[in-house]
Amino acid sequence: MSTLEIKDLYASVETKEGRKQILKGANLTVRSGETHAIMGPNGSGKSTLAYTLAGHPKYFVDSGEALLDGEDLLKMTADERAKAGLFLAMQYPVEVPGVSMTNFLRTAKTEIDGKAPAIRTWTKELQDAMTNLRMDKKFASRSVNEGFSGGEKKRAEVLQLELLKPKFAVMDETDSGLDVDALRIVSDGVNRAKENTGLGIMLITHYTRILKYIKPDIVHVFAGGQFVKTGGPELADELEENGYDEYLPEGSKESALA
Amino acid sequence: MAEQEINIPVADPKDPYTLPAAMPSSADNSPRSFDVDAFAVPTRKQEDWRYTPVERISEFFEVFTPSGKTAVSVSNIDGSTIDGSRVSQSVVDRREAPSGTVMKPNDRVSAVEWNSGDKAVVVCVSGDLDQPVLVDVQGHGTDLDALHLVLDVTDGTHCDIVVRHEGLARLAEGVEINTGKDSHVSITFVQEWDEGSKHVANHRIRVGANAFLRHGVVTLGGDVVRMRMDQDFGGPQSDLNMLGIYFAEAGQHLEHRTMVVHNYPDCKSRVVYKGALDGEDAHSTWVGNALIKPQAPNTDSYELNRNLVLTPGPVADSEPNLEIENGNIVGAGHASSVGRFDDEELFYLQSRGITESEARKLVVRGFFADLIEQIGVPSIAEHLMSVIERRLARGESAEMQAVLEDK
Numbered sequence A: 001m002s003t004l005e006i007k008d009l010y011a012s013v014e015t016k017e018g019r020k021q022i023l024k025g026a027n028l029t030v031r032s033g034e035t036h037a038i039m040g041p042n043g044s045g046k047s048t049l050a051y052t053l054a055g056h057p058k059y060f061v062d063s064g065e066a067l068l069d070g071e072d073l074l075k076m077t078a079d080e081r082a083k084a085g086l087f088l089a090m091q092y093p094v095e096v097p098g099v100s101m102t103n104f105l106r107t108a109k110t111e112i113d114g115k116a117p118a119i120r121t122w123t124k125e126l127q128d129a130m131t132n133l134r135m136d137k138k139f140a141s142r143s144v145n146e147g148f149s150g151g152e153k154k155r156a157e158v159l160q161l162e163l164l165k166p167k168f169a170v171m172d173e174t175d176s177g178l179d180v181d182a183l184r185i186v187s188d189g190v191n192r193a194k195e196n197t198g199l200g201i202m203l204i205t206h207y208t209r210i211l212k213y214i215k216p217d218i219v220h221v222f223a224g225g226q227f228v229k230t231g232g233p234e235l236a237d238e239l240e241e242n243g244y245d246e247y248l249p250e251g252s253k254e255s256a257l258a
Numbered sequence B: 001m002a003e004q005e006i007n008i009p010v011a012d013p014k015d016p017y018t019l020p021a022a023m024p025s026s027a028d029n030s031p032r033s034f035d036v037d038a039f040a041v042p043t044r045k046q047e048d049w050r051y052t053p054v055e056r057i058s059e060f061f062e063v064f065t066p067s068g069k070t071a072v073s074v075s076n077i078d079g080s081t082i083d084g085s086r087v088s089q090s091v092v093d094r095r096e097a098p099s100g101t102v103m104k105p106n107d108r109v110s111a112v113e114w115n116s117g118d119k120a121v122v123v124c125v126s127g128d129l130d131q132p133v134l135v136d137v138q139g140h141g142t143d144l145d146a147l148h149l150v151l152d153v154t155d156g157t158h159c160d161i162v163v164r165h166e167g168l169a170r171l172a173e174g175v176e177i178n179t180g181k182d183s184h185v186s187i188t189f190v191q192e193w194d195e196g197s198k199h200v201a202n203h204r205i206r207v208g209a210n211a212f213l214r215h216g217v218v219t220l221g222g223d224v225v226r227m228r229m230d231q232d233f234g235g236p237q238s239d240l241n242m243l244g245i246y247f248a249e250a251g252q253h254l255e256h257r258t259m260v261v262h263n264y265p266d267c268k269s270r271v272v273y274k275g276a277l278d279g280e281d282a283h284s285t286w287v288g289n290a291l292i293k294p295q296a297p298n299t300d301s302y303e304l305n306r307n308l309v310l311t312p313g314p315v316a317d318s319e320p321n322l323e324i325e326n327g328n329i330v331g332a333g334h335a336s337s338v339g340r341f342d343d344e345e346l347f348y349l350q351s352r353g354i355t356e357s358e359a360r361k362l363v364v365r366g367f368f369a370d371l372i373e374q375i376g377v378p379s380i381a382e383h384l385m386s387v388i389e390r391r392l393a394r395g396e397s398a399e400m401q402a403v404l405e406d407k
Helices: A046-054 A078-084 A101-113 A119-132 A137-141 A150-164 A180-197 A234-242 A250-256 B108-115 B343-350 B356-375 B378-394 B398-406
Strands: A003-015 A018-031 A035-039 A059-068 A086-089 A096-100 A168-172 A200-205 A218-223 A226-231 B071-076 B087-093 B119-125 B133-153 B158-179 B184-193 B198-207 B212-221 B224-233 B239-249 B253-262 B268-278 B283-292 B300-309 B315-324 B331-340
Touching: A003 A046, A018 A046, A018 A059, A018 A200, A018 A226, A035 A234, A046 A059, A046 A078, A046 A086, A046 A168, A046 A200, A078 A086, A078 A101, A078 B343, A086 A150, A096 A101, A096 B343, A096 B356, A101 A119, A101 A137, A101 A150, A101 B356, A119 A137, A119 A150, A119 A180, A150 A180, A168 A180, A218 A234, A226 A234, B108 B133, B108 B158, B108 B198, B119 B158, B133 B184, B158 B212, B184 B198, B184 B224, B184 B378, B198 B212, B212 B224, B212 B253, B212 B356, B212 B378, B224 B239, B239 B253, B239 B283, B239 B356, B239 B378, B253 B268, B253 B300, B268 B283, B268 B315, B268 B356, B283 B300, B283 B331, B300 B315, B300 B356, B315 B331, B343 B356, B356 B378
Parallel strands: A035 A200, A035 A218, A086 A168, A168 A200, B119 B133, B133 B158, B158 B184, B158 B198, B184 B212, B198 B224, B212 B239, B224 B253, B239 B268, B253 B283, B268 B300, B283 B315, B300 B331
Antiparallel strands: A003 A018, A003 A059, A218 A226, B071 B133, B087 B119
């Protein structure tokens, strides 16, 4: 049983106009096996929260903590955070030319586990995971994310999630750009990971569509760099009905943020 | 080889685009001669020398007496003796064919090389070879030396040749490559000189009719290495693939200049050079010239150079030049870039648990991967990758720290 505690997190991003504070006191606790949907309007800082947790070099922590079983992730390098058990499924997975998926996955698995996976079981595990996600075998020999369609990239993210077995996953708009079939396949993958490893999930999304497949235990509204409301699954339906209007500050100034 | 009669069509001034241009190219007008005095002593004011630290190689600007200390030996790549019925090696008078038949020297240093010494090492290859031939060039000290190497491949031959340069040397090298019609040949030149070495090379290459030549260059060491490679075709429907890999370290100047000439119809050329630069004042230069002559319709040419700067401090010059004198071509593309590590790529790999240094290795490995694969000689590819990885590992401590701080 693990716990991820985000405590009073303030963070900024480097923009052309200089540093801009986006996160303004975010607080959240996620436990193993819990699925938290994080919903909110454009520009509310949801992706900033995801990147700040994962340690993207463009984002700066101003204050606060993110404790994974008591250890502050924010004091670690990005690879140390991954080794501690955090996984970020990116909205826009990055292409790495010339590095094959096979080589990449094996290297990552070796780093995360601290030892190389046994070849035979690893190969089978990889093949099974790819079959489950309906990924063509050819993917394994292609360069990381290079020439993948939007849907293929999202499947590849979930493939990594299943293979690397983190304690907590931040899914940053994993549903965007997916058709109905791909959405189901990807959701099944996330549910499998949860079932197999007791994964705790922070599911960032604009839409309730994915919540039909990945059932949240808790739904949060994130606006203006903070969690502003927390409820059960019914909150998602309410948001679907009424939109985010009531959470936007006067004049919608915040929605203009990156 | 007899000079081909060229009738350059004259354009109709009312409709200038129906016929190929009648404009002589600048490359056509530059001198070709065995005579040193046909070329001015290089200065950085001359176009061909603007990127070269000429003061560091001025010993190659006047004819000298070669030390003769450079040793050349020919074997199979695994060290076994060559098959004498297919591969022969001889040392002949430099003025005796096939030496001196593939074009003429094209700059001061190549004319100096020609006139410094009177012998040529001639390697002739014929038939189908089942393993690569290794031409091993060992430098033995910094006394000035000159080497003239002729690689003559007969019609229909299929072979791989590796020319390896090692040791300590100050060498002026002339290489003539002549491939026969219908041949399929790969020749890879590896420069892995010891610290303190200088190497000025001039390749003159003729690709036979309906032949394929892969000309590979791998430059990993030497204080100053300058290679100029001029090529033309001996007939139509030929395919030239020039590829280069270089890794310049602090203080080194590694320069590669390719000159591809399309002088027959229906030929294809690809030039792809990639380099990594690491450390203070590491300097690389790539100049890719391509000339498509009026008599070469249906030409398909492309050239590309990419540079990956690993640390602050290096300088990479990259310059493609195209002269296209025929409008009826398939393509004449070029691309050139100088970039540093992509933060997004590194972050993506790191976010999967891969350490920064390992991520850098993966990215550099990926950067060179397609080229190394194309070289097609596994022992060279493996060796190359291990040399590059050793270098990256070495850079991890102090210099990587500097990069991190730079961010």
